[in-house]
Amino acid sequence: MNATPKPYSSGQSTPSKPSSSTDNFADTARGAVDSVRDTVSDVVDRGQAAISQAGEAANEMAKTASQQVTTIASELAAMTRRNPLGTLAGAAIAGVLIGFLARGHGNRA
Numbered sequence: 710m711n712a713t714p715k716p717y718s719s720g721q722s723t724p725s726k727p728s729s730s731t732d733n734f735a736d737t738a739r740g741a742v743d744s745v746r747d748t749v750s751d752v753v754d755r756g757q758a759a760i761s762q763a764g765e766a767a768n769e770m771a772k773t774a775s776q777q778v779t780t781i782a783s784e785l786a787a788m789t790r791r792n793p794l795g796t797l798a799g800a801a802i803a804g805v806l807i808g809f810l811a812r813g814h815g816n817r818a
Contacts, residue, residue, distance in 0.1 A: 789796045
């Protein structure tokens, strides 16, 4: 019995079992790689869709906020035209309240 393996030559027939198991292993590896690639592609697509939706929602919120600021500013301008003394009194009261809040409560006796 000779235990040393003989080198492969083209005249010899190929052993079927090692080739078959190698092919099965390669097919399994390709299948796993394809599965991982598909899964990663799906995750990337979902992430891109979520980012796109978030961007659209943020854009819509910015438009709404801009419209609200414009509405408030136009209402304040209209109120000032209708009642200028009331607007002055309101501004003075707001200034006094802000002054009290900014001063703090630390120096009371």
